[in-house]
Amino acid sequence: MNYWLLKSEPNEYSIDNLKKDRVTPWSGIRNYQARNFMRDHMSVGDPILFYHSSCKIPGIVGFAEVHSRPYMDYTAWDKTSIYYDKKSQPHHTTWTMIDIIYVATLKKILSLSKLRNIPSLKEMLVLKKGQRLSIQPVSEMHFKLIKNIVNL
DNA sequence: GCCAACGTTGGC
DNA sequence: GCCAACGTTGGC
Numbered sequence: 001m002n003y004w005l006l007k008s009e010p011n012e013y014s015i016d017n018l019k020k021d022r023v024t025p026w027s028g029i030r031n032y033q034a035r036n037f038m039r040d041h042m043s044v045g046d047p048i049l050f051y052h053s054s055c056k057i058p059g060i061v062g063f064a065e066v067h068s069r070p071y072m073d074y075t076a077w078d079k080t081s082i083y084y085d086k087k088s089q090p091h092h093t094t095w096t097m098i099d100i101i102y103v104a105t106l107k108k109i110l111s112l113s114k115l116r117n118i119p120s121l122k123e124m125l126v127l128k129k130g131q132r133l134s135i136q137p138v139s140e141m142h143f144k145l146i147k148n149i150v151n152l
Numbered sequence: 153g154c155c156a157a158c159g160t161t162g163g164c
Numbered sequence: 165g166c167c168a169a170c171g172t173t174g175g176c
Contacts, residue, residue: 007174031159054174112175130157132173 002041003143005049005126006064006100007134015050015062018102023067027075027097028083034135039070039096041137048100049138049146051126052109059111060146068099106150120145 006026008014018024029035048064073095075081076088088095115121125136 009174033159058175130173132158134173 001043001140002046003049003138003140004037004042004046004066005051005060005124005136005138007051007053007126007136009054010052010061011055014052015102015105018050018062018064018100019105021102023099023101025073025097025099027073028081029073029097029134030083030085030095031134034133035094035096037135037137038098042066042070042098044068047103047143049143053134057109057111059109059113059115060106060150061109062105063103063152064100065103066098067101070096070098073097104152106152110146110150118145118149 013024026038029038044066046066048066049060050062050064052058052061072093073083074093075083076085076093076095078084085093085095112126115124116127121127121142124138124142125131125133
């Protein structure tokens, strides 16, 4: 089992949206490293930290889980989609996605600034300078520490 | 809104 | 295959 952190801009898609939808395809990932994580390393049931970025208080806001095997990101060949990629065609796209399912919302956001103040989390990728990947692996230790901190 | 850091593109 | 230019991310 692997553990993950998924970034999302709450203006675009927040934990509340996920709670309402329950399950959503994680479409629109157009970064090879992030694609590879989904395609090659995610399994159904993998736990996910849901992270809000590019907002007033960035941080971890909830939990989710991988809910499907990887499959082709159909938004890549949808000309009306903001994720349209002219190099992709049905059944020949380079882009992959998975579905995720809602698990829980934190009572209070575990903010980025708070995360930075927890020494045992210092090595988390999301805390490293210049780390822009929207899908990041999280170590089991870090995941469990965070679970304890938020008491869920 | 600024800007550092990073990924991608494209000319050569 | 190098690398400058450009676009994007995302915290501040």
